[in-house]
Structure formats: structure tokens, C-alpha cells
Amino acid sequence: KLRMFLVEVRDGCISVRSKNAPEEAIDAVHRAFPGSTRYEGHVDIPGASFAPVEEAVRLIEIDHGGFGFVAPSSTYHTFMPGLQGGKMSSSVPESFISFWETEKDLKKKVMGALTGGRMTLDEQKRLGGEPEKCPVYLLNLFHMAKDDAELAEISRRCRAGELLCGTCKKETLARTQEFLRDFTERIDETKDLVEG
Structure with a gap:
């Protein structure tokens, strides 16, 4: 209780x-x-x-040693869209990143992802991007940005037209590669602990 x-x-x-x-x-x-x-x-x-x-x-x-939880009156969830902008689905491999991606496939997926950018480079610089509509930004929001300050800076640069989509994808790819390298190293360090 x-x-x-x-x-x-x-x-x-x-x-x-x-x-x-x-x-x-x-x-x-x-x-x-x-x-x-x-x-x-x-x-x-x-x-x-x-x-x-x-x-x-x-x-x-x-x-007196209890938790004193306040029961939620409602909960709110944000669902992350797939990298192509639609529903994330195992039947659409381009829509998600697996823990076991090869470097080549990872690069293809991140660099080929839909963005919240404008139609032309001039519009992007003048009007800025729309990070709330961008699966690449959302990948950073949910998984890859180290902290809120880094995420706020990505959003600010995007909205100001300073961060272009290609550069953002390259930075996100580097974060994702680092994450997956660290993840696979940890798996390798502990795989002998699992039987079966």
C-alpha cells in the first residue's frame, strides 16, 4: 500500500x-x-x-517511514514518432534505431530522417526550424541530449536558423554512435554473466 x-x-x-x-x-x-x-x-x-x-x-x-505519495489525477504521455515522421514500427526498419545497428545502417537512418526544416536553405536561415515537428530533435529530446541545457541550445539554434538540418543530423549521429558504442561495450563486459 x-x-x-x-x-x-x-x-x-x-x-x-x-x-x-x-x-x-x-x-x-x-x-x-x-x-x-x-x-x-x-x-x-x-x-x-x-x-x-x-x-x-x-x-x-x-x-513515520511512509512515502506520502500524491496520487496522480491524470498522466500525460508524449509518443516519439518514427524517424520518417510516421508511427514507429518494427515492420518499417527505417522508422527506428536498434541497439544492434551497423555504423552504415545507423548513418543511413539518421541522415535520411525527416526533419522540421523549411523548404529552402534561405527560409531555414530566415524563419528557423520547427524542432517540435522534427524526429531528429525528438531523438535528442528523448534519448541523446545529455542534459536540458544542451537540449535548449539545440532548440534555440534551430529556431534561430543557426543550426541547419544537415549539421543537426551529423551532431545527432555522433551522439547516437557514442551511445551505441558505450552500450555495446557494456554488453561485452557483462555477457559472460548471463547463462542460457
Whole structure:
């Protein structure tokens, strides 16, 4: 169980119910709210607002060895398109990069990938690129950029028209080659640990 307590509105008061809380944590909840009533396994808090009670209970959980996770109300996912701009699929080998790519195939895939560039070199320099539409940029976003500062610089240079698509592909290819070399070295170092 991720939480020690369930906090809910019940019969006109806030009720903090133990899910698996130790007695000391229940006592701490009772002490934290003057005027509360402690029962076996729960504490009722009249006249309180839900949000402050929930936060105080979360902190009490943490103080007593719990995690105090806040349950997500929703989750958001960004899917990475394939290198050709469509759906990434094992039936379209040009749409993804495998851990086992040869240098030749890797270069062909990255250098042949769709970009978020403009129609002409002049437009690209004048208007800048559109990194949010570019599978090469997204490859950096999801996998290859070392940190947010590097990624922000790639985006800035692209939008400003300073980073042209061919140069960006070459830089991304170098990052990808370095990643795959490191990955295969680690596999080689540990392959004798796997049986079968």
C-alpha cells in the first residue's frame, strides 16, 4: 500500500482512516489537529478544510517511514514518432534505431530522417526550424541530449536558423554512435554473466 492513511470527507468532518499506519502515526495525526477525536483506526477532524489536512497527513506519513505519495489525477504521455515522421514500427526498419545497428545502417537512418526544416536553405536561415515537428530533435529530446541545457541550445539554434538540418543530423549521429558504442561495450563486459 502506497499510503498509510485515507483522507476523506465523512459526515460533515474530515476523517483520516488508517490503511496500515502504526499507532504512533495515528497519534501524531490526532495531536496535529486540536479538537479532533481519535477512534480505533481513524481520527475525525471537525471544521477543517480537506487540502491542509491532506498535506499535514502526508507529512506525518513521511515522518513515520511512509512515502506520502500524491496520487496522480491524470498522466500525460508524449509518443516519439518514427524517424520518417510516421508511427514507429518494427515492420518499417527505417522508422527506428536498434541497439544492434551497423555504423552504415545507423548513418543511413539518421541522415535520411525527416526533419522540421523549411523548404529552402534561405527560409531555414530566415524563419528557423520547427524542432517540435522534427524526429531528429525528438531523438535528442528523448534519448541523446545529455542534459536540458544542451537540449535548449539545440532548440534555440534551430529556431534561430543557426543550426541547419544537415549539421543537426551529423551532431545527432555522433551522439547516437557514442551511445551505441558505450552500450555495446557494456554488453561485452557483462555477457559472460548471463547463462542460457
